[in-house]
Amino acid sequence: MPFEDIRALIREMPGPDAAAAAAARDRDAQLTKPPGALGRLENIAEWMAAWQGRHPPKVNRPVTAVFAGNHGVVAQGVAAFPQDVTKQMVANFQSGGAAVNQICKTFDIGLKVFELALEMPTRDITIAAALDEVECAATIAYGMEAITGGCDLLCLGEMGIGNTTIAAAIAHALYGGKAADWAGPGTGLDAKGVANKAAVVERAIAFHKAHLDDPLEVLRRVGGRELAAMAGAILAARLERVPVLIDGYVATAAAAVLHAMDSTALDHCIAAHRSAEPAHGALLERLALDPLLDLGMRLGEGSGAALAAAVIKAAVNTHAGMATFAEAGVSGKA
Amino acid sequence: MPFEDIRALIREMPGPDAAAAAAARDRDAQLTKPPGALGRLENIAEWMAAWQGRHPPKVNRPVTAVFAGNHGVVAQGVAAFPQDVTKQMVANFQSGGAAVNQICKTFDIGLKVFELALEMPTRDITIAAALDEVECAATIAYGMEAITGGCDLLCLGEMGIGNTTIAAAIAHALYGGKAADWAGPGTGLDAKGVANKAAVVERAIAFHKAHLDDPLEVLRRVGGRELAAMAGAILAARLERVPVLIDGYVATAAAAVLHAMDSTALDHCIAAHRSAEPAHGALLERLALDPLLDLGMRLGEGSGAALAAAVIKAAVNTHAGMATFAEAGVSGKA
Numbered sequence: 001m002p003f004e005d006i007r008a009l010i011r012e013m014p015g016p017d018a019a020a021a022a023a024a025r026d027r028d029a030q031l032t033k034p035p036g037a038l039g040r041l042e043n044i045a046e047w048m049a050a051w052q053g054r055h056p057p058k059v060n061r062p063v064t065a066v067f068a069g070n071h072g073v074v075a076q077g078v079a080a081f082p083q084d085v086t087k088q089m090v091a092n093f094q095s096g097g098a099a100v101n102q103i104c105k106t107f108d109i110g111l112k113v114f115e116l117a118l119e120m121p122t123r124d125i126t127i128a129a130a131l132d133e134v135e136c137a138a139t140i141a142y143g144m145e146a147i148t149g150g151c152d153l154l155c156l157g158e159m160g161i162g163n164t165t166i167a168a169a170i171a172h173a174l175y176g177g178k179a180a181d182w183a184g185p186g187t188g189l190d191a192k193g194v195a196n197k198a199a200v201v202e203r204a205i206a207f208h209k210a211h212l213d214d215p216l217e218v219l220r221r222v223g224g225r226e227l228a229a230m231a232g233a234i235l236a237a238r239l240e241r242v243p244v245l246i247d248g249y250v251a252t253a254a255a256a257v258l259h260a261m262d263s264t265a266l267d268h269c270i271a272a273h274r275s276a277e278p279a280h281g282a283l284l285e286r287l288a289l290d291p292l293l294d295l296g297m298r299l300g301e302g303s304g305a306a307l308a309a310a311v312i313k314a315a316v317n318t319h320a321g322m323a324t325f326a327e328a329g330v331s332g333k334a
Numbered sequence: 335m336p337f338e339d340i341r342a343l344i345r346e347m348p349g350p351d352a353a354a355a356a357a358a359r360d361r362d363a364q365l366t367k368p369p370g371a372l373g374r375l376e377n378i379a380e381w382m383a384a385w386q387g388r389h390p391p392k393v394n395r396p397v398t399a400v401f402a403g404n405h406g407v408v409a410q411g412v413a414a415f416p417q418d419v420t421k422q423m424v425a426n427f428q429s430g431g432a433a434v435n436q437i438c439k440t441f442d443i444g445l446k447v448f449e450l451a452l453e454m455p456t457r458d459i460t461i462a463a464a465l466d467e468v469e470c471a472a473t474i475a476y477g478m479e480a481i482t483g484g485c486d487l488l489c490l491g492e493m494g495i496g497n498t499t500i501a502a503a504i505a506h507a508l509y510g511g512k513a514a515d516w517a518g519p520g521t522g523l524d525a526k527g528v529a530n531k532a533a534v535v536e537r538a539i540a541f542h543k544a545h546l547d548d549p550l551e552v553l554r555r556v557g558g559r560e561l562a563a564m565a566g567a568i569l570a571a572r573l574e575r576v577p578v579l580i581d582g583y584v585a586t587a588a589a590a591v592l593h594a595m596d597s598t599a600l601d602h603c604i605a606a607h608r609s610a611e612p613a614h615g616a617l618l619e620r621l622a623l624d625p626l627l628d629l630g631m632r633l634g635e636g637s638g639a640a641l642a643a644a645v646i647k648a649a650v651n652t653h654a655g656m657a658t659f660a661e662a663g664v665s666g667k668a
Contacts (some may be wrong), residue, residue, distance in 0.1 A: 020367075031433075031536025032423070032426055032431060032432060032433075033433055033633050034414070034415070034521040034632075034633070035522065036521045036522075036610075036630075036632075037631065037632050038433060038628025038631055038633055038637070039610055039629045039632065040629040040630050040631070041629065041631065059416060059526070061440065069377075070527050079668065080368070080667050080668060081368075081666070081667055081668055082665050082668045084665055085664055085665050088662065088663060088665060089664060091663070092366055092657055092662040093663060095653075095657070095662070097366060097656060097657025097661065097662045098366060098367075098656065098657070099365075099366075099367055099372060099652050099656055101656075102646050102648070102651045102652040102654075102655040102656060103651070103656070105651065105655070106644075106647050106648050106651045107648075108643070115422040134628070171496075187368040187371070188368045188369065188370075188667065193498040201463040243361070245410070270549040276370075276373055277337070292626070292629070293627070293645075295373045295374040295375065295645070296370075296374050297371065297372055297373040297374070297375065298368075298370075298371050298373065299367050299368070299372055304373070307644075307645065307648050310440075310441070310641075310644040310645070310648070311627075311629070311641065311644075313440050314436070314437050314441075314641050314644070317436045317437070317439065317440045318433050318436040318437060320436075321430075321431075321433075321436040321439070322430070322431060322432065322433055322436060323426055323429070323431025326576070327431065327434075328422065328425070328426040328429070328431045330419055330422040330423060330426060331415065331416050331418055331419050331422060331424060332415070333414050333415055333522065334413065334414060334415055334416045
């Protein structure tokens with residue numbers, strides 16, 4: 001029962017470090033600014049302390065992990081780009097030419113690319129389960145590699161032609177509604193393409209409907225390798241006290257699987273941004289995640305997460321580096 | 335007539351460089367991403383090209399300029415902190431202990447601090463004009479120093495106990511409504527303090543009401559030195575093709591003076607963020623500025639502008655550094 005190992009890890013998840021969080025609040029109150037004036041940066045510093053389990057929190061080794069997978073469901077005509085693009089973009093990441101490379105370089109963020117059996121797409125979810133249990137559990141476990149070698153902030157992204165269809169299927173399986181609520185243009189479908197995508201998602205969910213009560217079964221049946229790997233990465237990060245920035249719609253759908261298993265499973269995660277993919281906002285609401293940025297991005301590949309890491313860096317550096325009222329000789333409130 | 339020199343400069347403002355903008359659009363269409371997938375980052379790259387007048391646009395020498403001034407209106411009990419804090423915070427900027435220092439350090443942004451006659455506060459706007467015309471024009475001219483020495487992106491901020499009252503007075507003078515629409519808690523007034531602040535703004539505008547048709551008269555009568563200097567910095571940046579990030583409520587009020595003189599005067603500016611100061615959103619709407627970030631910050635001192643500079647850096651680096659479809663051998667749409 002490979003999924004039992006995953007369930008056991010979920011039960012072992014540590015909570016926030018209350019002492020580190022209290023130390024952050026205490027220091028924040030002494031810094032040379034009106035209380036609350038740094039807004040969300042203050043919350044982030046406390047949250048980083050709580051989830052790194054140390055004060056002050058630090059971002060010295062941020063890493064963006066990009067997981068790439070292919071999907072049998074592209075046979076249903078759900079993608080605007082051909083499947084070869086997944087592999088081509090992996091090569092682009094490796095040679096430094098993609099958007100996420102430039103953003104990581106701008107902010108000194110490491111980049112790891114994980115290629116997940118691209119020559120062997122998952123099965124078409126309209127007629128079969130995407131993965132068997134052994135494959136799915138092994139891919140979750142493989143995703144845990146994202147944090148090996150040491151990192152103190154994980155930016156999580158993906159690449160996979162067809163994977164916004166997979167994200168829509170997961171969201172529809174977990175949250176119901178209509179398939180059309182969760183299907184959007186992805187990389188650039190027109191209205192007819194979006195309608196077809198919604199119909200494909202509807203057929204997939206109808207096919208698997210007797211087996212969707214268990215979130216791991218949802219992931220196995222209508223998910224994909226990069227989504228399973230991202231779920232594993234989020235879980236491993238929790239176990240090793242690494243805060244996580246979740247990128248866009250697909251990464252959030254992967255995170256939703258964990259949230260459906262345990263509603264505290266994403267407490268160490270921040271939604272990096274609100275994607276322009278229309279259903280992302282609704283998905284974030286189900287997860288009670290308030291996105292940090294809202295810049296109309298919808299690229300995936302961890303680009304939004306890497307950009308949001310700049311805000312996290314600013315938050316922890318501000319918290320650690322500012323002078324206190326006493327140190328700077330600044331008067332308090334009149 | 336010292337203001338005539340300012341009016342002459344406004345008439346000389348260059349427009350966007352259409353060729354550089356077209357080159358940016360052309361390159362953007364070839365980069366390895368679906369069209370539009372980088373959202374606002376794409377618009378920023380084009381906007382930077384247009385206003386720097388070169389392609390590709392670059393951010394190699396970003397500078398944050400912080401202008402500090404003191405205000406006679408604090409005699410009316412409008413500030414939560416004592417006036418000495420302006421000077422103490424300038425010392426804090428100079429010794430590297432303020433929030434803006436840490437943010438600038440995080441993103442390799444230079445920091446210049448301009449101290450504007452702190453020992454000689456402007457006159458109390460409820461009973462006199464803050465500045466005479468010579469003082470006001472000289473301070474606008476002094477603000478133009480912000481961009482000397484060369485910079486390719488200007489982040490504009492301020493420090494000045496009492497200056498959200500000044501910002502409210504300018505907004506009320508330019509846009510009408512009720513004084514209470516424009517007066518907020520600033521660094522931390524309670525409800526009673528905010529009500530007093532609104533009453534002070536109302537008295538100031540009543541006192542000057544016969545002379546508020548000319549935006550430069552608004553700046554002189556109910557403004558302040560750091561606001562005049564910021565207006566000068568924005569104007570100088572336009573003339574020298576340096577794009578500008580406007581920080582919070584006070585910096586936006588300074589910008590509004592230029593906008594009231596010429597509705598194109600802020601086309602080379604981006605609003606860095608929406609401040610938690612309640613009236614900031616309404617002020618941004620009057621200026622048709624869509625803020626880049628919305629993180630509940632309300633510190634001033636250029637902190638939001640410096641943080642937003644990270645997004646601008648990511649935008650220009652992504653635009654310049656990404657591979658094209660042809661270079662990377664990535665297939666186009668199916």
